[in-house]
Structures are given as C-alpha cells and as structure tokens.
Amino acid sequence: MTTALQRKSDPWYGPLLALDVLAGLAMVVAIWAGLLFAKDAVNLAGDERVAQRIFYFHMGCNITATIGFLMSVVGSVGYLVRRTLVWDRIAQAGVEVGTLFAFGIMITGSIWAKPTWNTYWTWDPRLTTATITILIYLAYMLFRNGMDNRHTRARFASIYALFAFLSVPFTYYSARIFRSIHPVVFNGTNAEAQGGDVVGSVGATMGQTLLITITCFIILFLALFFHRWRQLSLESRIEDLREELYQ
Amino acid sequence: MKQQMSSDSLGGLLGRPVEMRTGGGFAAFLRKVWAVAAKDIRAELRAKEVASTMIVFGLLAVIIFGLAFDLRVPKSSMVVPGILWVIVLFAGVLGLHRSFGAEVDRETLAGLLLAPVEPSAIYFGKLASNLLYLFLLELFVLPTLLVMFDTNLFQFYILLGLFLGTLGYAEVGTFFAALTANSRARESMLPVLLLPVMVPVFMAGVGLTAGILDGRPISGLYSWLVILAMFDLIFFVAAYWIVDLIWDGI
Numbered sequence: 001m002t003t004a005l006q007r008k009s010d011p012w013y014g015p016l017l018a019l020d021v022l023a024g025l026a027m028v029v030a031i032w033a034g035l036l037f038a039k040d041a042v043n044l045a046g047d048e049r050v051a052q053r054i055f056y057f058h059m060g061c062n063i064t065a066t067i068g069f070l071m072s073v074v075g076s077v078g079y080l081v082r083r084t085l086v087w088d089r090i091a092q093a094g095v096e097v098g099t100l101f102a103f104g105i106m107i108t109g110s111i112w113a114k115p116t117w118n119t120y121w122t123w124d125p126r127l128t129t130a131t132i133t134i135l136i137y138l139a140y141m142l143f144r145n146g147m148d149n150r151h152t153r154a155r156f157a158s159i160y161a162l163f164a165f166l167s168v169p170f171t172y173y174s175a176r177i178f179r180s181i182h183p184v185v186f187n188g189t190n191a192e193a194q195g196g197d198v199v200g201s202v203g204a205t206m207g208q209t210l211l212i213t214i215t216c217f218i219i220l221f222l223a224l225f226f227h228r229w230r231q232l233s234l235e236s237r238i239e240d241l242r243e244e245l246y247q
Numbered sequence: 248m249k250q251q252m253s254s255d256s257l258g259g260l261l262g263r264p265v266e267m268r269t270g271g272g273f274a275a276f277l278r279k280v281w282a283v284a285a286k287d288i289r290a291e292l293r294a295k296e297v298a299s300t301m302i303v304f305g306l307l308a309v310i311i312f313g314l315a316f317d318l319r320v321p322k323s324s325m326v327v328p329g330i331l332w333v334i335v336l337f338a339g340v341l342g343l344h345r346s347f348g349a350e351v352d353r354e355t356l357a358g359l360l361l362a363p364v365e366p367s368a369i370y371f372g373k374l375a376s377n378l379l380y381l382f383l384l385e386l387f388v389l390p391t392l393l394v395m396f397d398t399n400l401f402q403f404y405i406l407l408g409l410f411l412g413t414l415g416y417a418e419v420g421t422f423f424a425a426l427t428a429n430s431r432a433r434e435s436m437l438p439v440l441l442l443p444v445m446v447p448v449f450m451a452g453v454g455l456t457a458g459i460l461d462g463r464p465i466s467g468l469y470s471w472l473v474i475l476a477m478f479d480l481i482f483f484v485a486a487y488w489i490v491d492l493i494w495d496g497i
Contacts, residue, residue, distance in 0.1 A: 146436055
C-alpha cells in the first residue's frame with residue numbers, strides 16, 4: 001500500500017498506475033482478439049489450425065523484443081555521445097524488458113513448432129539468431145553486475161552492446177548459408193519452416209488481429225519499460241544521496 | 248633555484264624528456280605497435296604462462312576428444328572440423344584474458360597507458376601478440392589432429408579460413424579482454440561475453456572446414472570466406488574506432 005507521502009513525492013505514480021491498468025486491459029483485448037475474434041486459418045487443419053492462434057502472441061513478443069533491443073542500441077550510443085546516466089538506464093531497461101519478451105518468443109515459438117514442425121526446436125537461421133541474441137543480452141546483464149563504478153559500468157556496457165549488435169547480422173547470414181548447404185528438412189515443409197509465408201497468407205481478420213495484438217503488446221512493453229526505467233532512476237538517486245551523505 | 252636543481256637531477260636520472268609522439272605517419276604507428284607486442288612477447292618468453300598453457304590445453308583437448316569419439320563415429324572427418332574450432336575458441340579464451348589481466352594483476356596497466364603512444368597502438372600490439380600465441384597453438388594442434396584422427400587439415404583453403412577466423416577471434420577477444428580486465432571475475436566473464444559474439448566465425452569456420460574435408464568444390468564455399476573476411480574487416484574498424492573509449496576514464 002502506498003502512503004500519501006509516496007504519492008506526493010513521486011510525480012510518475014498516477015500516470016504509471018493508469019498505464020498499468022491500460023496494459024492489463026490490453027492483455028485481455030489481445031487474448032480476445034487472438035482466440036475469439038480471429039477466424040480459423042483456412043489452409044491448416046486439426047491441431048495446426050488451433051496452434052496457429054499462438055502466432056499473434058508470438059508476433060507481439062517479437063515486435064516488443066526488437067523494440068527493447070533497439071532501445072538498448074539507442075541508449076548505448078546516447079550514453080557514449082552524451083555521457084549522462086539517463087541514456088544508460090534506457091539501454092539497461094531496454095535490454096531487460098527486451099530479453100523478457102525474447103523468452104516469450106522462444107516459449108510461444110516452441111509450443112507452436114511442436115504441432116507444426118513436429119519438433120520443439122530446430123536450428124533454423126531465425127532460431128539460431130534469436131538464441132544467440134538472447135545469450136548476448138544475458139551476458140550483457142552479467143557483465144553489468146561485475147562493475148561497481150556507475151560510469152565505468154555504463155561505458156563498458158554500452159561498448160559491449162554495440163559490439164554485440166554488430167555480430168547479429170553475421171550470425172543470421174552464416175546460419176542461413178550453413179543450413180542451405182546442409183539442409184534439415186522436416187516432412188518436406190522447409191519453406192514454411194523459414195517462417196516467411198505465414199504473414200503472406202493472412203486473411204482479413206488475421207491482419208486486423210495482428211495489428212490489435214501488436215498494439216496491445218507494445219502497451220504492455222511500455223508499462224514494463226517505464227517501471228524498470230523509473231526503478232533504475234530511483235536506485236541511481238539513492239546512490240547519489242549516499243555519496244552526498246558520506247562525503 | 249631549488250626547483251631547477253630537482254628538475255635537473257630528475258632530467259639526469261630519466262635521460263631525455265618523454266615526448267608524446269602522435270605524428271610520424273603509418274610507419275611510426277607500426278613501430279609503436281611493435282614495441283608493445285615485443286614487450287608482451289619478451290615477457291611471455293621469460294614467464295611462459297600464456298602460450299604454453301594454451302598449447303598444452305589444446306593438445307589435452309585433442310586427446311580428450313579422441314577418447315570421446317573413438318570408434319563411435321563412422322568417419323572421423325565428420326567431427327574434426329567442430330573439434331578444431333572448439334579447441335581454438337576455448338584455448339583462446341584461456342590465454343586472451345591474461346593479455347590485460349596480467350597487466351592489472353601486476354599493476355602495470357597504468358604504466359602501459361602512460362606510455363607516449365595512442366591507445367589503439369596498445370590494442371594492436373596486444374592483438375599482434377595474441378595472434379602469435381593463437382597461431383602457435385594451431386601449429387601444434389593441426390599435426391596432433393592429423394595423428395589422432397587421421398584427417399589432413401593442411402589444405403590451402405582450410406588454412407586460409409583458419410587464418411581469417413583466428414584474426415577475427417583475436418580482434419574481438421583482445422578487445423573484450425581489455426573491456427573485462429577491470430571487472431570482477433574476469434576469467435569467467437570473458438568467455439560469457441566473447442563466445443556468443445564469435446558464433447558467426449565458429450559457424451563459418453566449421454562450415455568451410457567441413458565443406459573442404461567433404462571434397463566439395465571451393466566455388467560453393469566462397470561465401471564462408473566472405474563472411475570471415477567481412478567479420479575481420481568490420482570488427483577491425485570498429486575496434487580501432489571504439490578502443491579509445493575503453494580507457495578514457497581510467
């Protein structure tokens with residue numbers, strides 16, 4: 001429970017509460033849109049037709065994770081140019097929330113892959129790249145933990161984020177070549193396994209549902225991102241006050 | 248007067264005054280790089296702690312892989328590409344963290360940074376010595392693989408791929424070694440940071456080596472060499488640009 005003092009000293013309290021409620025409602029809307037509003041996929045049958053509905057949540061996680069990782073790059077470049085910790089907090093919050101949604105991609109993707117590809121996991125280029133990206137950002141979080149000075153930490157983490165981001169396209173292309181030289185084919189549906197034609201074959205309600213769920217996930221992302229960002233700002237403020245106190 | 252005396256005596260003690268030599272063009276830069284590399288190699292020749300550890304680990308790893316796969320794999324050339332690149336990556340991690348870790352442990356990093364050279368010269372000097380250690384490691388591992396697995400890796404394109412991959416590995420590895428030198432638990436932090444970023448080099452290296460061993464025509468394998476070369480080039484430029492930022496606060 002919050003006290004009156006907390007509410008008064010924190011100008012973000014009201015807006016964030018509203019955003020939280022909005023994010024909760026958005027999730028209800030996303031579930032409604034994905035499970036009830038969208039019509040069945042005509043080109044699929046049986047389990048695959050049911051499983052296809054997870055696509056909306058899969059795509060929602062995908063977009064938000066990408067936004068999170070892009071924010072980390074923006075924050076890192078911002079820190080290296082401006083040298084203010086605000087940018088570093090944007091990068092850190094972006095990575096943490098982005099990684100959370102990246103795990104969402106993995107989980108929804110595996111659940112969807114089992115009925116469709118008959119396996120939870122395959123070393124498809126997209127899957128390889130996603131795994132490596134998650135590992136890179138887990139390493140980023142561990143790396144931050146190992147340093148005490150806030151500015152050193154911000155600088156080194158920003159440099160690492162830039163280097164890590166550079167290697168992602170290489171991973172994608174090398175995985176793509178790797179698999180085309182050694183094709184791994186499941187039931188001859190490798191074209192679908194590339195994940196490209198799902199969007200190409202969406203019907204009218206599917207397109208609308210996709211738009212709705214992506215918007216809802218972005219609202220959820222914003223709520224989580226602002227919470228984490230504010231938390232980091234408060235932590236930093238405590239650190240400032242502590243330094244002031246012991247000087 | 249007093250000051251004059253002290254500066255005089257100091258001058259006599261130190262020889263000529265130290266100047267920051269930033270000019271002098273490319274040849275002068277290369278001389279500075281070589282000075283840093285030569286210092287590292289001399290220290291290594293006396294202490295024998297990095298290259299020797301890497302080489303012994305590499306030989307041990309070949310033997311352990313040999314025990315693991317013996318008679319379990321129909322054709323040993325199926326697993327040799329993976330074994331080669333795994334050994335290079337893991338043995339490299341073992342040695343790379345020493346290149347800046349040793350400087351921090353002996354409290355000589357500040358002295359190195361005070362040397363009248365650009366930070367990038369320090370980085371490239373360390374890169375040169377690390378590259379030398381990695382090549383030495385490969386010089387020992389390749390014949391051992393030939394003996395243990397009866398697979399001849401001494402083919403032009405395999406060696407070219409190994410050269411490019413090692414170069415990219417040393418570039419990023421030296422950079423991350425500098426980055427992690429001051430953090431707690433740098434020995435365990437370096438592989439966690441480094442290995443995910445090295446995945447493209449690993450996949451391209453394994454793909455190329457396997458393709459050559461399978462007897463595929465090189466025309467279908469050029470894309471691997473292109474990936475390795477692009478990786479080397481991009482991280483070379485990125486490291487040159489960004490390396491100044493690592494030390495600007497210390």
